[in-house]
Amino acid sequence: MPIKNHIKQSLIIAFWFMILTFPIMVIKVNAIQQTIDFRWANFLWVGIFTFFASMIWNYFLRRNEEQKKTDIADDIPLVHRLLQNDRFRRPFLGLLAAFFIAYPFVFPMYHTSIMISALVYVMLGLGLNIVVGLAGLLDLGYVAFYAVGAYAYALLNLHFGLSFWVVLPMSALLGTLFGVLLGYPVLRLRGDYLAIVTLGFGEIIRIVLENWDDFSNGPRGISDIPAPTFFGHHFGQHDAMIYMYFIVIALVLMTIFFVNRLENSKIGRAWIALRDDEIACQAMGIDKFKTKLTAFALGATWAAMGGVVFAAKTSFINPMSFTIWESITILCVVVIGGMGSAIGVIAGALVLILLPEYLRAVAEYRMLVFGALQVIVMVFKPDGLIKSVRKVYTFNVQEKAIHEQTHT
Amino acid sequence: MRWINIGLGLAVTGIIGFFVVRELLIDPLYFFELFLGGLTRGSIYALIALGYTMVYGIIQLINFAHGEIYMIGAMTALIVASVLGLWGWNTAVIAILAVVFAIVYSCAYGFTVEKIAYKPLRNSPRLSALISAIGMSLFLQNYVMLAQTPDYLPFKSLIPDFHFWEPYAHIITSVELTIIITTVIVMILLGILIKFTRIGKAMRSLPVMWDRSTFSSDFWQGSKPLSQRFWVVSALSRAQCWDRWYWVFPKAILPDISTVNMKMYLPFPSWY
Amino acid sequence: MNKPILNVKNLTMNFGGLKALDDVTIRLEKGQIAALIGPNGAGKTTFFNCITGIYEPTTGEVLITPPGKNTQSLRRLKPNYVTERGIARTFQNIRLFHGMTVLENVLIGRHCRLSSGIIKAMLQPPSQKNEEKQAVFDSYEILEKIGLAKYVNDMAVNLPYGAQRRLEIARALATDPFLLLLDEPAAGMNPQETKELDDLILWLRDNEDVSILLIEHDMKLVMSLSDWIHVVDYGKKIAEGTAADIKANPEVIKAYLGEESEDA
Numbered sequence A: 001m002p003i004k005n006h007i008k009q010s011l012i013i014a015f016w017f018m019i020l021t022f023p024i025m026v027i028k029v030n031a032i033q034q035t036i037d038f039r040w041a042n043f044l045w046v047g048i049f050t051f052f053a054s055m056i057w058n059y060f061l062r063r064n065e066e067q068k069k070t071d072i073a074d075d076i077p078l079v080h081r082l083l084q085n086d087r088f089r090r091p092f093l094g095l096l097a098a099f100f101i102a103y104p105f106v107f108p109m110y111h112t113s114i115m116i117s118a119l120v121y122v123m124l125g126l127g128l129n130i131v132v133g134l135a136g137l138l139d140l141g142y143v144a145f146y147a148v149g150a151y152a153y154a155l156l157n158l159h160f161g162l163s164f165w166v167v168l169p170m171s172a173l174l175g176t177l178f179g180v181l182l183g184y185p186v187l188r189l190r191g192d193y194l195a196i197v198t199l200g201f202g203e204i205i206r207i208v209l210e211n212w213d214d215f216s217n218g219p220r221g222i223s224d225i226p227a228p229t230f231f232g233h234h235f236g237q238h239d240a241m242i243y244m245y246f247i248v249i250a251l252v253l254m255t256i257f258f259v260n261r262l263e264n265s266k267i268g269r270a271w272i273a274l275r276d277d278e279i280a281c282q283a284m285g286i287d288k289f290k291t292k293l294t295a296f297a298l299g300a301t302w303a304a305m306g307g308v309v310f311a312a313k314t315s316f317i318n319p320m321s322f323t324i325w326e327s328i329t330i331l332c333v334v335v336i337g338g339m340g341s342a343i344g345v346i347a348g349a350l351v352l353i354l355l356p357e358y359l360r361a362v363a364e365y366r367m368l369v370f371g372a373l374q375v376i377v378m379v380f381k382p383d384g385l386i387k388s389v390r391k392v393y394t395f396n397v398q399e400k401a402i403h404e405q406t407h408t
Numbered sequence B: 001m002r003w004i005n006i007g008l009g010l011a012v013t014g015i016i017g018f019f020v021v022r023e024l025l026i027d028p029l030y031f032f033e034l035f036l037g038g039l040t041r042g043s044i045y046a047l048i049a050l051g052y053t054m055v056y057g058i059i060q061l062i063n064f065a066h067g068e069i070y071m072i073g074a075m076t077a078l079i080v081a082s083v084l085g086l087w088g089w090n091t092a093v094i095a096i097l098a099v100v101f102a103i104v105y106s107c108a109y110g111f112t113v114e115k116i117a118y119k120p121l122r123n124s125p126r127l128s129a130l131i132s133a134i135g136m137s138l139f140l141q142n143y144v145m146l147a148q149t150p151d152y153l154p155f156k157s158l159i160p161d162f163h164f165w166e167p168y169a170h171i172i173t174s175v176e177l178t179i180i181i182t183t184v185i186v187m188i189l190l191g192i193l194i195k196f197t198r199i200g201k202a203m204r205s206l207p208v209m210w211d212r213s214t215f216s217s218d219f220w221q222g223s224k225p226l227s228q229r230f231w232v233v234s235a236l237s238r239a240q241c242w243d244r245w246y247w248v249f250p251k252a253i254l255p256d257i258s259t260v261n262m263k264m265y266l267p268f269p270s271w272y
Numbered sequence C: 001m002n003k004p005i006l007n008v009k010n011l012t013m014n015f016g017g018l019k020a021l022d023d024v025t026i027r028l029e030k031g032q033i034a035a036l037i038g039p040n041g042a043g044k045t046t047f048f049n050c051i052t053g054i055y056e057p058t059t060g061e062v063l064i065t066p067p068g069k070n071t072q073s074l075r076r077l078k079p080n081y082v083t084e085r086g087i088a089r090t091f092q093n094i095r096l097f098h099g100m101t102v103l104e105n106v107l108i109g110r111h112c113r114l115s116s117g118i119i120k121a122m123l124q125p126p127s128q129k130n131e132e133k134q135a136v137f138d139s140y141e142i143l144e145k146i147g148l149a150k151y152v153n154d155m156a157v158n159l160p161y162g163a164q165r166r167l168e169i170a171r172a173l174a175t176d177p178f179l180l181l182l183d184e185p186a187a188g189m190n191p192q193e194t195k196e197l198d199d200l201i202l203w204l205r206d207n208e209d210v211s212i213l214l215i216e217h218d219m220k221l222v223m224s225l226s227d228w229i230h231v232v233d234y235g236k237k238i239a240e241g242t243a244a245d246i247k248a249n250p251e252v253i254k255a256y257l258g259e260e261s262e263d264a
Helices: A003-020 A022-026 A040-070 A078-084 A086-106 A109-134 A143-160 A164-186 A191-211 A237-263 A266-276 A278-283 A288-314 A324-337 A342-380 A397-407 B002-026 B028-059 B066-086 B091-121 B126-147 B174-196 B198-211 B217-221 B224-240 C044-051 C079-085 C102-113 C118-123 C126-146 C161-173 C191-207 C219-225 C243-248 C250-263
Strands: A027-030 A035-038 C006-015 C018-028 C033-037 C059-064 C087-089 C179-183 C211-215 C228-233 C236-241
Touching (some): A003 A022, A022 A027, A022 B126, A027 B066, A035 B066, A040 A342, A086 A109, A109 A237, A109 A288, A109 A324, A109 A342, A143 A164, A143 A191, A143 A288, A143 A324, A164 A288, A191 A324, A237 A266, A237 A288, A237 A342, A266 A288, A266 C118, A278 A288, A324 A342, A324 B126, B002 B028, B028 B066, B028 B174, B066 B091, B066 B126, C006 C044, C018 C033, C018 C228, C033 C191, C033 C219, C044 C179, C079 C087, C087 C161, C102 C126, C126 C161, C161 C179, C161 C191, C191 C211, C191 C219, C219 C243, C228 C250, C236 C250
Parallel strands (some): C018 C236, C033 C228, C087 C179, C179 C211
Antiparallel strands (some): A027 A035, C006 C059
């Protein structure tokens, strides 16, 4: 299609948007002074903006289409290529490690603080990735387990004076328990029904916390939750933040380590198979329900641990931190990052949590930009920023020969 | 297991039924007032849900932006009504124009949202489309908040108190009556549209093809019915369904929702 | 006395008034290759689904006697437990895990014969590693037997059609079954592939110690393979016997050629 047609098309689209946004962008009624304000400048801006936006949009859409046609072979994301290549692997990881170690010492405390939040979301994202990315269960009530962890630490500390390090493993177990309890009734459902029911459960937990005053202190929440100690040693505010940062880094590394192992084990294979075809899976002797429940409970385990870290970091929690939007944000982390891909989830969490923070420069527009970016990423990269590349077991015939020799 | 389920169901129904009947016996008039209030609210949700389920039925997507389109319909109606009100037009004309504009605009917005955020994702993982919908929802919410206001806006009633209805107005106001009647009419019209017209048949056939995955991408590329359906969905579900009566005559239902606020339009309005 | 390894008694499956299966009784002896034939929609796949626990039969009983074990009922068992008891199946419409390699598909079949749980998967003690390795080698061996070894690292979705059908058999075999249910294994195969399939099924029976019950439309294959043939029509069993019996049975001919004979 010649360029002239593109311009014509974009002009039509711009005109469409000018009409579309007219009442909301242009007219503004002041009910008190009884005046109508016509903001004609907006009318023009919308036209100009949508014209160029549509040119760019269509250009990239076309390019995407063409790319799909030309290389059918799966394109491996750059990060994966770097990691697979032995020459780059070590320097790349080294650089990454150096960056994360130096981070809290180089940047001011504010940046460390938001990086901790982002890393908590990495943990949550990796946990939810087991449920959504690997097992294919759409869980919109993930925040329930996050709340369980946070409240477990806050309450156990408040009433029994238990420390962070004691509560962390306890809350992991508690998360698993809740995962099993909530998963048991709902995992018989499929697809979107599951999503709606889990969403309901997430809300139930929040509403209980909000209304059961004696137990959770209601909407006022719980404050003065202590930061973690180092063998009984308390840090000053600044050092405590750095300490927290490294705890979260350690937890994230642990999460990656375990999730990676799970993914490449018998159970991980079963999750992926279950996502692909339930009936065939059962015919292969895989217990559908048990396998799903495992994924659900494991996801909950990590959510609960994330909750403990969250409570320790903010030192104040109330039910408002655990609304449905929190679940949705975590889901966005997983999907935008790249479902089923650990590196993708990390990238997704960093982008999704750090971006709104840095977008504070444009203050009130940040959520607008954020929403638009979500749409744009999904339209142009539907598999997420970093597509999942599963580690495929490649069979080596020589290895087998060696194995047989040693065993005979 | 089955008997336990049935027993539980009966028990719950019985308990609820007991309280309902008790209320009815204590104060029948008050009961009917509440009942009709509930019916009014319920019919509005039913209309929203109809749109929801139509969208879901065809693109198998939880349309997170549904509430936002609904909000835009309400905003358009409000703006049109305010402007025309200040220009001193006749109330009846304003009411009709507000509704017409609301229908046209929510329809156009639904159509545009589908073109931008859902259509390019038809062959992608379903979760991607879901996130795209969430992004759209965030965008529209903030767009209206920035372009208009995040505050509550008063919305004057446009429906007069009907004279002939005066004797019964203490049980059910003319506004509530209008809402219920409109709902019934729209539901019937929608039923006729889906059952008997060509476009309705096309719409019904699509999800079946989707389920059996017999469609190819070529099929979608040339697929008029889907866009058509979305058009219809947007128009009927929110606008044509006249759910903005809810906002046009807010006092009818409860005093505390007689204002318009963006926060009311999170994905499932009933929770907030 | 030799008990039949599969003994289906008076199986009836009712789908809300529609009798998909009506009082079907089938016995299968050890080492037998039996075939279940009948016109389209006669209830053959429903029969498989009832045995494997995907459907719960309305009435009737499915008894199995695994070699060296006692007779047990499959009543109300979930499909995965049926597989664990030693009955594996393939599907009429191929249901491979497309995103996985050939080897991984077979590994999924090994799933129920592996013991490592979640904790072991996370900590990976030597026992778990050895088990994984063993599972991979076992899977490869199965692929060698079935003749798919050269595809071992390919994606299942990229396999030729005939190979996909064979892979389904390999995957089923990986669950260590004593009874293999094959649902139209030759559908869509060319004559050469069908011939190879014929050899494979005989070889499986002779060397792998499995009995086989198959649904098939390719009469040539059925007649040459089967020791015993059951015929169903409209959910009812109308005949059973050896290939020669069935060929001569007037009811069978009527069921198959019904319409044409009326025309004639």
